[in-house]
Amino acid sequence: MTMKRLAIYCGSATPADPRYIELAREVGTTLAQRGIGVVYGGGKAGLMGAIASAALQAGGEVIGVIPQALVDMEVANRDCTRLEVVDTMHQRKQAFTDLSDGFVTLPGGVGTMDELWEAISWSQLGYHAKPVGLLNALGYFDGLVAFNRHMADTGFIRDAHRDIMIVGDTIEGLLGSMAEYQPIKPIVQMRAEDL
Ligand code: AMP
Numbered sequence: 736m737t738m739k740r741l742a743i744y745c746g747s748a749t750p751a752d753p754r755y756i757e758l759a760r761e762v763g764t765t766l767a768q769r770g771i772g773v774v775y776g777g778g779k780a781g782l783m784g785a786i787a788s789a790a791l792q793a794g795g796e797v798i799g800v801i802p803q804a805l806v807d808m809e810v811a812n813r814d815c816t817r818l819e820v821v822d823t824m825h826q827r828k829q830a831f832t833d834l835s836d837g838f839v840t841l842p843g844g845v846g847t848m849d850e851l852w853e854a855i856s857w858s859q860l861g862y863h864a865k866p867v868g869l870l871n872a873l874g875y876f877d878g879l880v881a882f883n884r885h886m887a888d889t890g891f892i893r894d895a896h897r898d899i900m901i902v903g904d905t906i907e908g909l910l911g912s913m914a915e916y917q918p919i920k921p922i923v924q925m926r927a928e929d930l
Pocket of ligand 1: 744745746747748776777780801805810811843844845846847848850
């Protein structure tokens, strides 16, 4: 699977531990060096801003998609290669999916979780067939990875869908796994009696 652009989901906050910002900068630099464009929420703050500025500094393409309400708050990153201003959060998330060849989630908060789980849920249903990566650096997502396994073991995630979430602890390893992703059989292609 060729990945020309990836939607990157990560926190808009800046944690006290500087390793999180360093991680975001490393990911931005790596993507730019590999010729992979970044599609992201278009903000300047936190890990979001760090990944964008590192990618731009390394000569990469960065497309920000941001709702008008956040532009009005002056939080938009005007340095992006392209900044798309949309009306609603729903349009923004649709644009992340339309513009990218896959998704990578870095450490973040509630907004980041919303974006990650939507990418997984839409894959299950068949609204996209793109790889969904989770960068479990610094052990930040250990609990989430365990809970994902618990959902599958309990039967709330079907066997056909238990590998949608691709987990890696380095960006290089994660990109390698995502490139090998084989799309799963989505719910829209299943028989109702098999659900
Ligand atoms: P969180 O993980 O809760 O920090 O949320 C990250 C997501 O929240 C981003 O992808 C955006 O959807 C949104 N968001 C929150 N604050 C900002 C901001 N200052 N600029 C741009 N997007 C933001």
